[in-house]
Amino acid sequence: MRGDTRDRHDRIRACCNIRADSFKKRVELTLTPNASELAYESIAELAPRIKSGELSPVTLVQTSLERIARFEPQLNAFLEVWGDSALAAAELAEKDIAAGRYLGPLHGIPVGLKDLIDVAGSKTTGGSKVLADNMADSDATVVTNLKAAGAILIGKLNLVEFAFGTTGLNPHTGDVKNPWDTTRITAGSSSGSGAAVSAGMVVAALGSDTGGSIRMPASLCGIAGLKPTYGRVPRAGVLDLSWSMDHVGPMTRTTEDCALMMNVLAGHDSADPGSSHEPVSDFTSKLTEGLDGIRIGVPSHYFFEDFVDDEIKASVRAAIDLMASNGAEVVELSMPWVGKGRPINFGVILPEAVSIHEKMISEHADLYSPAVRSRVQSGLNVSAIDYVRAQRARQWFNHQVAEAMKQVDVLVTPTVPIRTLTIDECTPSPGNPGAGSELPMFTGVFDVTGQPSHSIPCGFSANGMPIGMMITGHPFDEATVLRVGHAYEQLTDWHQRQPTDISETN
Template structure:
């Protein structure tokens, strides 16, 4: 806040580390950061629709407490006083967890989800809840209780999903990070299309308690962030064993920022080129972008070689069957009693689970075992895998008139199934002026190596999220 009591312009562009430095020198306050974020949301979200629910008063109360604590010498760490928001599948005590669905407009959460609890203990300031594809499984359709978010790079193009509101809020500078969930790419995909770092941690690294399930065996919790360092800082707060989540892993949590500046010299990187080289819908600019990243990695003294993995359709079919069957198990009763309250797209996708037999599901789990072993085997020979995340920059919405038959533009299933940590990181802009990204995948619980590679790419490409025009909603 300035001496005149006016929020300092440009606060939304401060990375978490710099905002933290200024908080501790007294150059800025948590209240000023929160006010600046709320004003930016008020100014631009009317056209972008990232937020479903804004908790401005509660956020300012939390910010005042954060400032008082810092003044009193109680420092909760790097996220102390930093505003953020959550995808509306996470429980926040006293607020509805709508999952962007008519079915849950009357819901009220009794307790915070584990990740909200952890971020609260870390001193982060919750601003509100963000739009999503319905139940993280629908799409940006018009038959929903809240409007679908628009891509702040260009509103005529897709944001990706399902963590669409999270991607839009971060890309438009409303917050530096937002929580998403990733079952079949729902963190990595929208992060890639909106120019963000999107990290799906190892299965078990981050507690899922209090997150509405999509598919129990594939759901991952994590964050979309404006930079790789921001993503590392957030993971530090999110990671850790939760005895109340049966899928939570009791493993040590390293310092995720320690090696961010170490480069990639000596690392062995495998490229599963057959996944994407001839995939339907892949663009030449994406092929060229991954080629540039390979060259950068070699120049930075990493070893880069092609690696053979099972055919991509095996991964996508296996993932689709498991996800659909498990989602149906979650929604079985509501589909019988309130089918009209689902959007048409969500209903179609979930209902198909009723056609999957127990034998189909078990065969898919057996295949999953083989596929996960193949990925893990490749990661005994390589420290990292490098592949595409999306096969193209964000497609135009009007180029996909029928959401029921929309072709996939994302290749995320292999690591959703295998549980390995995977990071989408932007590498520049394509011909349409929209972000292009690549995906790094690491060994189980070696998120630090994945983040290190991402930070190296960010440094070598000079990528920095720009302040996107507030009038993006009227671009075409």
């Protein structure tokens, strides 16, 4: 596997350097004095400069490709990079914008895709040997939407095999490293998406979330990640894990960028049976309304109990206090049953996952990694009546959450309960399944309910790792969730900090 990973890194570097000489002079003339500053600008900051012609999409894409070539061997975030097509798309974007055909804030912005998402003519492997030769013959709906908005697709991002795992480790494609400390995990399953955005390799990425796979990497990598309401973003052309709880959503530098991405991604899709008909409005519409009048629910059970890391509790409590001192009302909520959410989450995932993998695992069990094979096969032991019970419990649980939230606009909790573990701690060995099973205890709750749920940075641990805060709202009220996230970001600078464990000179 290590040899395969080295070969892939060599191919990625070659793709990133493709046609580089022909752009070198132009890039030197147009880059900001510190290229790393450009790499860490948000969509909201870049878009006006691109629209005005001050910044060329070619320069921006070349900056991404140069950073991928430089940092990919350290981080292992990408499975494939489309250097040539990305630069060609950037040239076309530059010409169209100069001719007055500006498509909006995503025009000319480099975006990475978790390798569950189909792009016509490219492989969708799910990070597995089983689908190593699986060539997509059409674009996923979210890809069609991104292309229509002028976004530039720059490559496929690493992930946990079939998105079925929480730590971000993958023995087939290699483990993704956290840019803040490359000995530590990113969490998963959108591991490459989290690392790539955090390291300034792409401006934005898409992830998927079934038990927390957008929000956990966002938390551990110090970025913003939104799990939209179930059905809000189409999943046609995206590999399934659990069809009744899978969500696709944005991973970006800031909350505002998540809102800008959602303006492109959201909407009904007849090709997706789970797609919602709920009307879609401008997700940026409430961003600047601040915290006045916002009622923040803080559960008095589960999310702040003794098993939660003390630094995480302190950081989230401090964030709640800061929001309260800037106009929000804090309401303590009694939710003694809320800990049942994660078991219900897993009780639905297992049988749905095995129904999806039944044929593949019967024919190619030897190609699955041992951990994922075991997870999938354990679903075979779930009876039909147990699955029905899990769905009944889900109905009851969703009603309980809806009733508890009637008096508040959002819930605010930690995103994950534990510190960022090392890769060694999480790597399975004989007789040791590896640490990290606690990571989705909080995020999985809101995959059960399907509510919009957003993770943003709210501090750092003593050893320099990001800490995430989760903001969860009412179904289809992403605008309020994003309003609260953006308001908090205006009061702090956590989201502006950059990783320290990747060297600009490497």
